[in-house]
Amino acid sequence: CLDTSGAPLANAVGHSPFLIKPNINELESLTNHKYDLSPLDIGFQEFFDSASFKNVMLEDLMDLQDLGIAVICVTLGNRGLLLYAKDQIIICDAPKVEVVNTVGSGDCALASLIHSLIKKVSLLECAIYASAVSSAHVNTMNVGDIDPDLVSELTGKVKYGIFKCPKR
Secondary structure (H helix, E strand, C coil): CECCCHHHHHHHHCCCCCEECCEHHHHHHHHCCCCCCHHHHCCHHHHHHCHHHHHHHHHHHHHHHHCCCCEEEEECHHHCEEEEECCEEEEECCCCCCCCCCCCHHHHHHHHHHHHHHCCCCHHHHHHHHHHHHHHHCCCCCCCCCCHHHHHHHHCCCCEEEEECCCC
C-alpha cells in the first residue's frame, strides 16, 4: 500500500503496488492532467457525466489499474474521496464537521481503508468508513486522535455514488 507523491509515486506505480492513495493534487501531478471536480458540487451523477471525468480522469484511472494496481483511493479534500477497484468507482462525500486540523486526514483514510480491506467488507463499506474516519479526524487537533462515536455518527451520514466502469 502506497501513500506518497512526486517522483516516488511516479516510480512506484510501475511496480504494481496493491493500493495507492494519492490526494487529488498528487494524482493530477502523476497523470499530468487537471480534473474538474466542480460537478460534484451538484451531484455524483453530474460528476460521472462530466467530460472531465469521462474523457480524462476515468481513462487515467483505468491506465493505472492496467499497471496492476488493484485499488486506487483518491482523497478529494472537503469533497470526500474516490475509490476505484474491481471495475467500479465509488465516490463518497465528506460529512460536514467543524474543521480543526486537516494534517494526517489522508493517512487516516488510508489506515481505515486498509483496516476495512483486511476485514473483507464490501468496497462500498470500505469507502464509507474511510470517508467517515477522515471527516472525524479533521474535527480534532491531535493527529490520529479520532472519536469512535463521531465515526459511527458520520458513517450514517456519508452519501455516495457508484459508477460501473466499461470493459476495455
